[in-house]
Amino acid sequence: MKVRVVSIIMLGLVALCSSFTASAADVLNNIMQRKVVRIAVPQDYPPYGFVGSDMQLQGVDIETAKLIANKMGVKLELIPVTGPNRVPYLQTGKADMTISSLGKTPERAKVIDYSIAYAPFFDAVFGKSNVQASNGGELAGKTVSVTRGSMQDEELTALAxxxxxxxxxxxNSTIASYLSGQTQLVAIGTTVAAALKQKHPGLDLQQKIILSNSPCYVGLPKGSPDLVAKVNAILREAKADGTIDKISEKWLGAPAGNLPES
Structure with missing residues (x-):
């Protein structure tokens, strides 16, 4: 009797896993049949994704999302996400892909697939000019704000x-904590720091430590090779015709440069 029960359970698990695999593989077909692509994007991370004065989302990630939807010939549905939930939205089928300044890590690669890189991104620790912090050791005992689950969180934890x-x-909460003096330092992207200085003239925000150069990738459901190939083809064409460089120049102040293919 126990053997039969175990067998039934195992068959159920196999069927469940098979359904997840089939669902992931069908993402591209579902998008084309629905004629809508649901893309998760940031709304609080300038210049990658933020709400403009017209109350519309804009930035590097939003323009990249528009590019992909346009080339796929489907309508774009933007889904605002935060750092912690951008990967779970993919895993639970709430989004077809995420374009949210997402860096590539071995841990994430176990649960999602990646496109080729579409934008550059540098992570660093910033603080006031009178705060001494030129290496990981000098961060000991100092307060640093960071967004939970972000690349900066992982890098900072390893370094210091x-x-x-x-x-x-x-x-927004991470940045606000630094601006209000709750922390001495903040771990963010260099382009975000530049946007902060532009928004707050005279802000004492000096780069202390480069954490990493972590290009941005489109995150895609695990086991969706057709969708990965489609997105990669669109991005390669956009790199070749200069579109990627134009988006980067507009929002980051410089061409995207030689972005990695893996």
Missing amino acids: PKAVVHRFEDN
């Missing part, structure tokens, strides 16, 4: 295990 890290659920 003795830092006093204040983790926040979204980028």
